[in-house]
Amino acid sequence: xxxxxxxxxxxxxxxxxxxxxxxxxxxxxxxxxxxxxxxxxxxxxxxxxxxxxxxxxxxxxxxxxxxxxxxxxxxxxxxxxxxxxxxxxxxxxxxxxxxxxxxxxxxxxxxxxxxxxxxxxxxxxxxxxxxxxxxxxxxxxxxxxxxxxxxxxxxxxxxxxxxxxxxxxxxxxxxxxxxxxxxxxxxxxxxxxxxxxxxxxxxxxxxxxxxxxxxxxxxxxxxxxxxxxxxxxxxxxxxxxxxxxxxxxxxxxxxxxxxxxxxxxxxxxxxxxxxxxxxxxxxxxxxxxxxxxxxxxxxxxxxxxxxxxxxxxxxxxxxxxxxxxxxxxxxxxxxxxxxxxxxxxxxxxxxxxxxxxxxxxxxxxxxxxxxxxxxxxxxxxxxxxxxxxxxxxxxxxxxxxxxxxxxxxxxxxxxxxxxxxxxxxxxxxxxxxxxxxxxxxxxxxxxxxxxxxxxxxxxxxxxxxxxxxxxxxxxxxxxxxxxxxxxxxxxxxxxxxxxxxxxxxxxxxxxxxxxxxxxxxxxxxxxxxxxxxxxxxxxxxxxxxxxxxxxxxxxxxxxxxxxxxxxxxxxxxxxxxxxxxxxxxxxxxxxxxxxxxxxxxxxxxxxxxxxxxxxxxxxxxxxxxxxxxxxxxxxxxxxxxxxxxxxxxxxxxxxxxxxxxxxxxxxxxxxxxxxxxxxxxxxxxxxxxxxxxxxxxxxxxxxxxxxxxxxxxxxxxxxxxxxxxxxxxxxxxxxxxxxxxxxxxxxxxxxxxxxxxxxxxxxxxxxxxxxxxxxxxxxxxxxxxxxxxxxxxxxxxxxxxxxxxxxxxxxxxxxxxxxxxxxxxxxxxxxxxxxxxxxxxxxxxxxxxxxxxxxxxxxxxxxxxxxxxxxxxxxxxxxxxxxxxxxxxxxxxxxxx
Numbered sequence: 001x002x003x004x005x006x007x008x009x010x011x012x013x014x015x016x017x018x019x020x021x022x023x024x025x026x027x028x029x030x031x032x033x034x035x036x037x038x039x040x041x042x043x044x045x046x047x048x049x050x051x052x053x054x055x056x057x058x059x060x061x062x063x064x065x066x067x068x069x070x071x072x073x074x075x076x077x078x079x080x081x082x083x084x085x086x087x088x089x090x091x092x093x094x095x096x097x098x099x100x101x102x103x104x105x106x107x108x109x110x111x112x113x114x115x116x117x118x119x120x121x122x123x124x125x126x127x128x129x130x131x132x133x134x135x136x137x138x139x140x141x142x143x144x145x146x147x148x149x150x151x152x153x154x155x156x157x158x159x160x161x162x163x164x165x166x167x168x169x170x171x172x173x174x175x176x177x178x179x180x181x182x183x184x185x186x187x188x189x190x191x192x193x194x195x196x197x198x199x200x201x202x203x204x205x206x207x208x209x210x211x212x213x214x215x216x217x218x219x220x221x222x223x224x225x226x227x228x229x230x231x232x233x234x235x236x237x238x239x240x241x242x243x244x245x246x247x248x249x250x251x252x253x254x255x256x257x258x259x260x261x262x263x264x265x266x267x268x269x270x271x272x273x274x275x276x277x278x279x280x281x282x283x284x285x286x287x288x289x290x291x292x293x294x295x296x297x298x299x300x301x302x303x304x305x306x307x308x309x310x311x312x313x314x315x316x317x318x319x320x321x322x323x324x325x326x327x328x329x330x331x332x333x334x335x336x337x338x339x340x341x342x343x344x345x346x347x348x349x350x351x352x353x354x355x356x357x358x359x360x361x362x363x364x365x366x367x368x369x370x371x372x373x374x375x376x377x378x379x380x381x382x383x384x385x386x387x388x389x390x391x392x393x394x395x396x397x398x399x400x401x402x403x404x405x406x407x408x409x410x411x412x413x414x415x416x417x418x419x420x421x422x423x424x425x426x427x428x429x430x431x432x433x434x435x436x437x438x439x440x441x442x443x444x445x446x447x448x449x450x451x452x453x454x455x456x457x458x459x460x461x462x463x464x465x466x467x468x469x470x471x472x473x474x475x476x477x478x479x480x481x482x483x484x485x486x487x488x489x490x491x492x493x494x495x496x497x498x499x500x501x502x503x504x505x506x507x508x509x510x511x512x513x514x515x516x517x518x519x520x521x522x523x524x525x526x527x528x529x530x531x532x533x534x535x536x537x538x539x540x541x542x543x544x545x546x547x548x549x550x551x552x553x554x555x556x557x558x559x560x561x562x563x564x565x566x567x568x569x570x571x572x573x574x575x576x577x578x579x580x581x582x583x584x585x586x587x588x589x590x591x592x593x594x595x596x597x598x599x600x601x602x603x604x605x606x607x608x609x610x611x612x613x614x615x616x617x618x619x620x621x622x623x624x625x626x627x628x629x630x631x632x633x634x635x636x637x638x639x640x641x642x643x644x645x646x647x648x649x650x651x652x653x654x655x656x657x658x659x660x661x662x663x664x665x666x667x668x669x670x671x672x673x674x675x676x677x678x679x680x681x682x683x684x685x686x687x688x689x690x691x692x693x694x695x696x697x698x699x700x701x702x703x704x705x706x707x708x709x710x711x712x713x714x715x716x717x718x719x720x721x722x723x724x725x726x727x728x729x730x731x732x733x734x735x736x737x738x739x740x741x742x743x744x745x746x747x748x749x750x751x752x753x754x755x756x757x758x759x760x761x762x763x764x765x766x767x768x769x770x771x772x773x774x775x776x777x778x779x780x781x782x783x784x785x786x787x788x789x790x791x792x793x794x795x796x797x798x799x800x801x802x803x804x805x806x807x808x809x810x811x812x813x814x815x816x817x818x819x820x821x822x823x824x825x826x827x828x829x830x831x832x833x834x835x836x837x838x839x840x841x842x843x844x845x846x847x848x849x850x851x852x853x854x855x856x857x858x859x860x861x862x863x864x865x866x867x868x869x870x871x872x873x874x875x876x877x878x879x880x881x882x883x884x885x886x887x888x889x890x891x892x893x894x895x896x897x
């Protein structure tokens with residue numbers, strides 16, 4: 001039998017390659033040396049002591065005292081530099097505990113606290129006011145200054161301050177007004193709260209009223225009133241005025257925006273200024289690290305640019321980094337925390353080179369990670385640093401002027417802005433942008449409604465263009481209705497040759513254009529949303545102007561606007577970085593050591609092969625799957641797979657059988673490159689399987705759950721999955737897999753509405769995208785009804801008839817018997833039977849044929865032997881129970897718990 005290299009009903013002999021102990025010894029020596037070096041460069045986290053206490057804060061206007069709830073984290077060795085950490089709106093000090101423990105474990109004294117109006121702290125919420133929250137922080141600095149554990153220089157404490165969003169603004173403001181601060185790290189925060197909440201990206205209207213972000217403001221006030229944020233249990237008492245723990249003036253501002261947002265903006269301008277870093281950044285002396293999210297419609301990248309520009313003008317050093325995420329998407333806090341720690345190491349401890357001072361931005365074009373479902377992010381560096389231009393291109397940029405064309409168009413704004421286009425939703429914008437980022441059909445259409453948009457486009461790009469910052473264009477705006485102003489929204493879109501539009505991060509720029517109740521046209525220069533995006537050659541850029549957006553407050557009356565490009569030769573000015581390199585991870589010594597290890601190992605292996613005169617030879621490329629001497633042992637000593645060897649040939653459907661804990665799923669995970677073997681090898685078409693191996697592109701798999709995104713439709717899931725592979729759409733064979741899925745119109749529904757069986761069918765179709773040459777399915781018929789199981793059986797037969805290979809792991813023995821051509825039975829990590837289904841099902845008890853069964857039974861009965869007639873061939877289930885039954889009886893759980 002050529003198919004299987006294991007004797008029937010017997011375990012195969014080990015075929016492990018000879019271990020090269022001398023090479024392993026070289027690697028261990030090098031790694032030991034690397035460990036000695038890095039022990040000096042990177043300090044391991046140490047034990048941390050924690051104590052909680054209240055610190056007296058700033059009294060309320062009525063003289064009522066305020067206590068601030070704090071926790072002090074002390075490292076093993078003191079005195080040490082100190083860091084004050086502030087939380088976001090609606091949070092408490094508990095949200096900063098993990099970062100505090102990490103910093104304290106690396107030698108810092110850390111003080112976390114719950115801001116006034118939240119949790120167990122007293123007082124009311126004044127929105128980071130210079131009269132309340134900032135003096136509170138200064139009293140906390142007094143507390144640190146009086147602690148003997150805090151390092152002092154020239155009688156002043158060595159202290160930094162950090163925070164994100166609400167806490168980030170506080171960090172900037174206290175750093176600017178209190179010069180005891182030696183370093184400031186602020187993440188995803190605002191510059192001018194008035195302009196952040198009343199947006200206006202038209203230079204003509206910069207001094208007037210902006211467009212009110214009604215959804216975001218409502219969301220923020222709602223989360224600030226949550227019981228877990230205010231420290232109460234049960235229903236929250238909002239008081240007779242409904243203000244809860246908001247200060248009366250702040251509450252009046254919020255309530256007034258519901259009826260007269262423009263009037264409220266002007267009336268409360270001074271209140272918003274008291275809560276804005278813009279009011280005090282001219283006094284900044286400390287070095288600042290600004291990190292801002294590229295998916296953020298609340299505080300977009302322009303807010304960081306404005307902060308950076310003002311800080312640089314004040315003469316303080318500033319570093320800028322644009323990261324993935326933001327208020328619209330999940331927060332990659334690990335990366336931000338690492339950056340902040342490196343920054344504090346440099347500024348508070350004087351560790352040269354701990355932080356990379358160049359401007360970094362996130363390039364999220366790497367698809368979707370199969371391990372965590374997040375978009376793969378690479379950080380790129382503009383080597384010339386961040387210049388900060390406040391309203392134009394960003395980092396060390398060169399402006400590329402692209403001719404843009406499009407006819408004048410009159411567009412309508414319905415009463416109250418309903419129906420409205422949808423660009424972003426508070427805290428849920430990543431749902432839209434995730435779909436749009438990979439060109440999911442209809443995602444861009446959410447922000448383009450008929451009769452409400454005007455579009456202007458460039459010619460196809462002659463080369464790739466990387467946009468880093470805000471593009472500019474001049475428009476002519478008028479209204480035949482003689483209104484006082486025009487409310488418009490502008491998005492910059494990436495248009496593929498097939499017409500697919502993508503709105504980067506689903507961001508729009510809001511415009512409030514004064515028209516003075518005249519029909520005369522007004523020429524304005526506008527800033528498009530700040531983005532970091534690489535637009536491929538052959539694509540076009542489109543400027544889409546819309547009259548509505550769900551996030552913003554719309555005029556109550558119906559309006560018409562005429563929008564056109566301004567000038568005789570209109571251009572779209574696109575910012576591009578002068579130079580781009582790969583961003584540093586921060587701890588450079590690790591990179592040097594890793595390079596040294598790789599060089600030593602590569603050189604040793606080359607020398608060994610040259611000496612032996614036999615370079616490594618690939619396996620047989622005609623064999624889809626070959627497993628040789630495979631062993632997988634986990635860290636606790638449990639051996640899930642124990643020396644198995646087998647081959648699977650083209651056109652075969654292999655059924656992998658065994659009780660729970662037999663090692664089936666572990667074998668499949670090694671085959672797919674998800675885990676490394678302890679010993680032995682796995683080859684696919686002659687190439688050794690390793691994580692990320694190119695040959696894995698020839699394998700499709702559905703193992704351990706479908707991994708579908710519930711908020712997207714079935715069709716969008718398929719498109720997103722294929723787009724993440726980076727291969728062309730025509731190679732997916734969507735028509736074929738959709739026929740396999742058999743979901744009909746249900747493909748347009750969200751997956752979270754699917755039954756388990758529907759999700760199973762969609763996942764199998766997803767695994768078949770691209771019609772892989774090897775298809776691996778784990779329990780593919782789980783959740784399917786009998787007709788669907790029969791249909792799946794025919795699908796797998798047809799698939800294998802094309803010469804492709806199918807491997808199926810299943811508990812349904814009867815189904816395996818009808819579906820598979822060959823079978824492997826595993827128990828306790830070993831192969832106990834292998835061969836064709838007919839061979840395995842017919843194996844076991846010997847059979848004797850007689851000419852006269854009746855006479856033979858009579859003779860046996862006379863001899864006292866009971867006899868009965870049985871079928872000549874047994875069911876596979878009988879053989880399976882015979883083979884693994886003894887093991888099951890000894891170990892009813894089938895192996896490892």
